[in-house]
Amino acid sequence: MGAFLENTRIVRHADAGPGYRTLVLEAPRLSAALSPGQFVHVRVPGLEASALRRPFSVFFAGEGRVELLYKVVGRGTAALATAAEGDTVDVLGPLGHGFPETCRGTPLLVGGGYGVAPLHFLAARMVQSSPAAHPILFLGGRTRDDLLALDRFAALGVEVRLATNDGSAGSKGFVTDPLDDALIEHRSKGMPFELFTCGPDGLLKAVAQRAVGTGMPGWISMDRHMVCGVGACFACIQRVKGPDGRPFNARCCVNGPVFAANDIIWDS
Amino acid sequence: MRTPLTTASGTFGYGTEYAAALDYSCLGAVTVKGIRMSPWPGNGMPRHAEVPGGLVNAIGLQGPGIDDFLAYHLPHYVDVVGSDLPMIVNIWGGSIDEYAAVAARLSDAGAPVAAIEVNVSCPNVKAGGHTFGHDPAVLAQVVKAVRAATALPLIVKLAPNVPDIVPYVRACEDGGADAIALINTIPAMVIDIERRRPVLANRTGGLSGRAVHPVAVKLVHDAYRATTLPILGMGGVYEAADAIELMLAGATAIAVGTATFTDPATAERVLGGIVEYCTRHGFSSACELTGALDG
Ligand SMILES: Cc1cc2nc3c(=O)[nH]c(=O)nc-3n(C[C@H](O)[C@H](O)[C@H](O)COP(=O)(O)OP(=O)(O)OC[C@H]3O[C@@H](n4cnc5c(N)ncnc54)[C@H](O)[C@@H]3O)c2cc1C
Ligand SMILES: Cc1cc2nc3c(=O)[nH]c(=O)nc-3n(C[C@H](O)[C@H](O)[C@H](O)COP(=O)(O)O)c2cc1C
């Protein structure tokens, strides 16, 4: 479906940890149209005059609502953070090519920071559509403050394995440590799995390497600066292998943001 | 054109991307992203920087090349938009021959391809990277070569960063252009002071958006006084008032560019506002606004 504009209304806007906010929008059309891994392009209330839209993954969509989980990092997100319940927000979506709808084997979800947002929507859909799926979430951050939405994953019944750099929650170190343990376990038992990830580039690359190294499917959600969000401006490029095997500059907003691990050509 | 509005090249993809976000009935034509003979990868990332009042971009004219454009993008436009809404194809090249070759290929395309817009703000490889549009003599050669290659209406899009626009307007007239378009982006640079590096991978880029609007008004005004060729005005059109200003300065038609990124429905609002203005000021049609400066 082509991207459309919906004039949404804020039904809830609350803190979700230090520096993080959840925004719940009443958005009947978008909530029915979005699938996991897709994103929306938000016209920031207060900056309507000329600021560009800001892209956000969908944390959850359903029951007439669209939820976003975001980190305040600059001018746009700071302005967004001051929007009040009842305010209207102009949202463009659904955008992008999301995660695949089906998965062979255990879905291993790997998130860092706000990258957990699309993984939550994915887990919710997986649990709903195939109760036998049993996704596992691996979540990492610098400290426990960066581990977001744990209550929401608990409510879905999703198993969560944590890692923090300072050891304040889960194992001390990187999220790839508990992930590697799970990969070893799966491979030793001959159990298939697929990797799904969103987060900082370093994490994406580490997960993509593991997908390629184990020969299992990996689905990588790339975060690239965007302008139009619909494929019209070519601002959001990621170098990937095309269908014919030749490299090309893909637009993250339409060819992605989710790419197959095998296809991504990382900057050296 | 059924309305005086089109889209600015490079801000509206190949015409289909905004099909569900904008009511295309407000457009008289769609102008698509610049095309050359062969596929072109464009610049490195980052390719844009947001600045107060606009955007600095250095996309680097990434595009599929004329073969893929004709084989894929054009039929897709017909599927999604139809053949009734005319398409203006923006072209560029690394040599004068390339401009002519792209124009020749487009001549045979048929509907909806209705006109060619020639972007002369790209580097002339043979002339050490100077742009074609910064030497009136070279500009006239480009226009002549394209004119000889096609019978399609020819719009020549000029760069704003020249001391006097009139010699460039003359070059368009001499070369056989049917119209001129003003303005392209203005060369600009943004520095990340924390990292002490240019923000754009290309180091420099082109400024567009609200900030360039008064520059566009001035250049359209200067060009209008110098020529009878119709002028396609653009640069920072966000509201109807911006479009009306360009028309009063001398534009016959208007392109909406960067504003679409923030509000894809900008053209709808702009058209509504022009109609309202005409009614309020007793103009029977928007055509009467062109150059209607009282003083
Ligand atoms: C597909 C996608 C999904 C995203 N999902 C989320 C999410 O769920 N939660 C969340 O908190 N953030 C998400 N982001 C990142 C978010 O868009 C940026 O943090 C936000 O745009 C920053 O805006 P700002 O004005 O606060 O920051 P500034 O740094 O002031 O922004 C300045 C400019 O840079 C652009 N920009 C800056 N950082 C980014 C970035 N990382 N990605 C894209 N553009 C950027 C802005 O659009 C703007 O043009 C996502 C980005 C993409 C591309
Ligand atoms: C992202 C972007 C890409 C552009 N690409 C092209 C292009 O391919 N060819 C061209 O002639 N102009 C291009 N332009 C210039 C616009 O068509 C227009 O002349 C300019 O942006 C001023 O109008 P605006 O302020 O309304 O955007 C581009 C502008 C932007 C912002």
Ligand code: FES
């Ligand atoms: S953001 Fe414009 S093409 Fe992706």
